[in-house]
Amino acid sequence: MIKIENVSMKFNLGVETDNSLKMIFIRLFNPKKRNKKQYFWALKDIDFNIQKGEVVGIVGANGAGKSTILKVVSGVMKPTKGIVEANGKISPMIELGAGFDGELTARENIYLNGAILGYSKEMLDEKFEEIVEFSELRDFLDVPVKNFSSGMTAKLAFSISTIVDPEILIVDEILSVGDIKFQEKSKNKMMSLIKGGTTVIYVSHSLQSIKDLCTKAIWLDKGELVMMGNVNEVCDAYYDKQMEKQ
Amino acid sequence: MLIKNIYHNLVKYKFLLTELVKRDFKIKYKRSVLGVLWSILYPLLMMSVMALIFSHMFKFNMEGVNFLVYLMTGLVIFNYFSEATNNCLTAITGNFSLINKVYIPKYIFPLAKCLFAGINFLFTLIPLFLIVFVTGNEIEGTKCYLNIYYLIIPFIFLCTLMFTLGVGYFLSTLTVFVRDVIYIWGILLTILNYFTPIFYPIVILPSWLQAIIKFNPLYLYINSMREIILFSQMPTIKTMIAVFLSGFITMIIGMFIFKKKQDKFIYYA
Numbered sequence: 001m002i003k004i005e006n007v008s009m010k011f012n013l014g015v016e017t018d019n020s021l022k023m024i025f026i027r028l029f030n031p032k033k034r035n036k037k038q039y040f041w042a043l044k045d046i047d048f049n050i051q052k053g054e055v056v057g058i059v060g061a062n063g064a065g066k067s068t069i070l071k072v073v074s075g076v077m078k079p080t081k082g083i084v085e086a087n088g089k090i091s092p093m094i095e096l097g098a099g100f101d102g103e104l105t106a107r108e109n110i111y112l113n114g115a116i117l118g119y120s121k122e123m124l125d126e127k128f129e130e131i132v133e134f135s136e137l138r139d140f141l142d143v144p145v146k147n148f149s150s151g152m153t154a155k156l157a158f159s160i161s162t163i164v165d166p167e168i169l170i171v172d173e174i175l176s177v178g179d180i181k182f183q184e185k186s187k188n189k190m191m192s193l194i195k196g197g198t199t200v201i202y203v204s205h206s207l208q209s210i211k212d213l214c215t216k217a218i219w220l221d222k223g224e225l226v227m228m229g230n231v232n233e234v235c236d237a238y239y240d241k242q243m244e245k246q
Numbered sequence: 247m248l249i250k251n252i253y254h255n256l257v258k259y260k261f262l263l264t265e266l267v268k269r270d271f272k273i274k275y276k277r278s279v280l281g282v283l284w285s286i287l288y289p290l291l292m293m294s295v296m297a298l299i300f301s302h303m304f305k306f307n308m309e310g311v312n313f314l315v316y317l318m319t320g321l322v323i324f325n326y327f328s329e330a331t332n333n334c335l336t337a338i339t340g341n342f343s344l345i346n347k348v349y350i351p352k353y354i355f356p357l358a359k360c361l362f363a364g365i366n367f368l369f370t371l372i373p374l375f376l377i378v379f380v381t382g383n384e385i386e387g388t389k390c391y392l393n394i395y396y397l398i399i400p401f402i403f404l405c406t407l408m409f410t411l412g413v414g415y416f417l418s419t420l421t422v423f424v425r426d427v428i429y430i431w432g433i434l435l436t437i438l439n440y441f442t443p444i445f446y447p448i449v450i451l452p453s454w455l456q457a458i459i460k461f462n463p464l465y466l467y468i469n470s471m472r473e474i475i476l477f478s479q480m481p482t483i484k485t486m487i488a489v490f491l492s493g494f495i496t497m498i499i500g501m502f503i504f505k506k507k508q509d510k511f512i513y514y515a
Contacts, residue, residue, distance in 0.1 A: 012513060021426040075349035078509045090349070098347035103273050115265040116348055118258075 001199050002050040002073060002168065007082035009043040009068055009223075042068040043079070044223040050216075055200040057210035057231060059238050060220035066203045069220070070094055070170050073201060088167030088199070091117065095172065096157035102146030106137055106156055109145050113160050127163050134189075135159035136182070151178045158186055165193060169200045207235045259354055266358035270333075271365065285369035289325065293317050293377070300445045308447055311476060312388040318377050319471045320444030322370045327410050327464055328435050330363035334414030335421050335428050342515040352508050353501070356414045364407060378475055393478040398486070399471065405493030406467045412493075412500030419504050422514050442468065463492040 043065045050056050058066045071077045072084055074092040099116040100109050110131055114124045132138050135156045145153060155178045162169075171190075178186065190213065194200060204210050210217060210231065217234035219227040227234050256263075275281040293314060301313050308316070337355040338345070345352060382389035420427045442464050448456055459465055466489050470481040481489075 021424060024424065071346075076346060077512055092348055094347045099344055101269055101273070103276060104269060108269075108272065112265045112269055115262040116344065116350060118262075121261050 001052040001054075001087055002201070003083070003085040004046055004048050004069075004073070005083040005085075007043055007046045007069075007072060007079045007084060008041060009065070009072060009077065010080040011040045011042055012038070041223050043072070046082075046220075046223075046225050048218065048225065048228055050199060050201065052199055053197045054216055055194050055202065055214045057214035057217040057235075058201065058203045058220060059205075059207065059210060059217060059235060061242070063222070064220040065223040066220055067094065067172060068223075070172055070201060070203060073168075074170050086168060089118070089164075090168045090170060091161050091164070091166030092170045093158070093161050093172065094170060096161075097145075097153045098157075100145050100153065100157070103144055105142045105144055106148070107141045109156070110160060113157070117161065119164065123164070131159045131163050134163075134185075151182075154178055155182055158189075162186075162189055162193065165196050166198060169193060169198050171200065172203045173205065207239060211235055255351060259351065262350070263354060263358055263361070266354065267362045267365065270358070270362040282369060285366050286373050289318065289321050289370045290373045290377075292321055292325075293373075296321075296445050304446050304450065310387040311447075312382045312390055314377050314381050315390055315476055316447075316472065317445055318374045319475055320442065320468045322367065322374050323406060323468045323471065324439065324442055324444055324464060325370065326363055326367040326406065327413075328439075329366065330360045330410045331413050331417055331431065331435070333359035333363060334418045335431055337414070337418040338422050338511055339418075339425070346512065346515055352511065353415070353504060356418045356504070357411065360407060360411050360414050363410075367403075390475055391478060393474070395474040395478065395480050398474060398481070401486075402467055402470050402489060405489045406464075408493035408497040409463050409467075412496030412498070415497075415500030415504040419507050422507075422511050438462075438464070444468070463489075463496070466492060 046065075046069065058069065060066050068077070070092070071094065072079050073086055074090050074094065075084075075086070076092075076094075097113075099113040101112060104112065110128065111121075111124055115121075132141065135158075137152060137156055140148070140152065145156070148156070158178075169190075190200070194213070200213070202210065202213055214231045216229065217231040218225065219234050219238045227237060275284075278284065280287065296317055297314055300317075304313075334356045337359045338352060341355050344350065378390045379392075417427060417431060441459060442462055443451075443459065448459060448465075451459065466485065470485055470489055473479045473481045473485075
C-alpha cells in the first residue's frame with residue numbers, strides 16, 4: 001500500500017536566510033558573504049512498507065523527521081533520493097484548517113476545503129448535512145472562519161477531512177482538538193475508519209494514544225529509522241531511551 | 247499523451263478551480279457597496295479621465311477615428327493583462343500555507359488567478375461595447391458598426407489569455423525565489439503601459455520605435471481588436487498568425503519554466 005524505499009530528504013538551511021535582490025548582488029561581488037551551503041538531512045535512507053489496513057504510529061523527539069515523512073508520503077514534498085509509492089486516496093490531516101480562508105464563511109469553506117481535498121461538488125452537496133452535523137457548528141455556518149476559535153476551526157476541518165472513507169489517512173497530532181466531547185467523538189470516528197480498513201499513519205507525542213490506536217510503530221531519531229515493529233515494544237524502547245538520557 | 251494528461255487533470259480539478267476563482271471573487275468585493283459594479287465603472291472612469299486629457303493632444307493624427315473607442319479597446323486589454331499578472335505574482339507565495347500541507351497540483355493557482363481576472367475582463371466588455379455603440383458621429387465617420395469580423399474577437403481573447411498565462415507562470419515562479427519581483431514588475435508594467443499605444447496613435451512615434459513596439463504582443467492584440475471594432479476590417483492573416491504564435495509560445499515557455507522549478511518551491515516558503 002505504502003512503500004518507502006531508501007528515502008532521503010535534504011534541506012538546504014542556507015536558502016532560508018536572505019533572498020532579496022540586494023543580497024544576491026552582494027553575494028555576486030563578495031564571495032565571503034556567500035552562503036556556505038549548509039545541508040541538513042531530515043530523513044536518511046528510510047526504508048519501510050505499510051500494508052493495507054495497518055495502523056502505524058510514528059514516534060520520535062522534536063526534529064526527528066516525523067512531519068517530513070508525512071509530507072513525503074502525502075506528496076507535498078518530493079524526496080531528494082529514493083522512491084515513495086502510495087496507492088490510494090490520501091486524506092492528509094497534517095494541519096487542520098490549512099485550506100481555510102478566514103474571510104469566507106464556514107459554509108463557503110466547506111466547499112473550498114472539500115475541493116482542495118479532491119471531493120466533487122455532487123458529493124459535497126450530498127454530504128453537506130452530515131459534515132455540519134458532525135462538526136456541531138450549525139449555528140455558525142454563515143460566520144467567517146476568522147472569527148472561529150481554534151477548537152471550532154479544528155472541529156470543522158476534522159469533519160470535512162473524514163467525511164469520506166479515505167484509503168490512507170495521514171494524521172499529525174490532531175486528536176487533541178476540541179472539547180472533551182469532540183475528542184471522544186473524533187477518536188470514535190478514527191476507530192470506525194480503522195475498522196473499515198483505512199490505512200493510517202499517525203504521529204503523536206502521546207505514547208498512550210499511539211498504543212490505543214496503532215498496531216505497529218516506527219521510531220525515528222535525527223532522520224534515521226531506529227526501530228520498527230510491534231507498537232508496545234517500540235513505544236517502550238523509545239520511552240526508556242528518552243528517560244535514560246535525562 | 248501530454249494533451250490527454252492536461253485534459254484529464256483539468257477535468258479532475260475543475261471543481262477546485264471554480265472554488266478558487268469563487269474565493270477570489272468573494273474576497274475582492276467583500277464589504278464593498280458597489281461590488282462587481284466597479285468592474286464596469288473603473289474602465290469608464292479611466293477612459294473619461296484619459297479622454298479629457300489626451301483627446302485634444304492627438305487630434306490631428308486621429309482624423310475620422312472614434313477616440314473613446316480607441317482608448318477603451320486599449321484599456322480593457324491592458325487592464326486585463328496588468329490585473330492578471332499582478333495577481334499571479336503572489337499566486338504561489340500567497341498559497342504556501344496550503345501547498346505546504348496538502349498535495350495540490352501547483353499550476354492550478356496561476357491559472358485560477360488568470361481566469362479570475364478573465365471574469366472581471368468580461369464585465370469590462372459591457373462599458374466597452376456601450377461606448378462602441380453609443381458614441382460616434384455618422385457624418386464625421388466616427389460611428390462604429392457591428393460586423394462579421396466580431397467573430398474573430400473571442401480568438402484574440404484566447405490568445406491574450408495564453409500570453410498572460412505564460413507571463414503569469416513565469417512571474418509566479420520568479421517571485422518564489424526572489425520576492426523583489428513584486429516591486430520590479432510594478433515598474434515594468436508602468437513602462438509597458440507607456441510603450442503600448444493605448445492613448446496615443448503609434449504614428450506619432452519615430453519609425454525605429456514603431457518597429458520595436460510592433461513586437462509587443464499586447465500591441466498586436468489591441469491593434470487587431472481596433473481593426474475589427476474601429477474600422478470594420480479583418481486583420482491580415484499574417485497578423486492573426488502572429489497573434490496566435492505570440493500567445494501560444496509564451497504560454498508554453500512559461501509553463502515549462504514553472505514545471506521545471508515547481509518541486510523546489512516548497513524550500514522557499
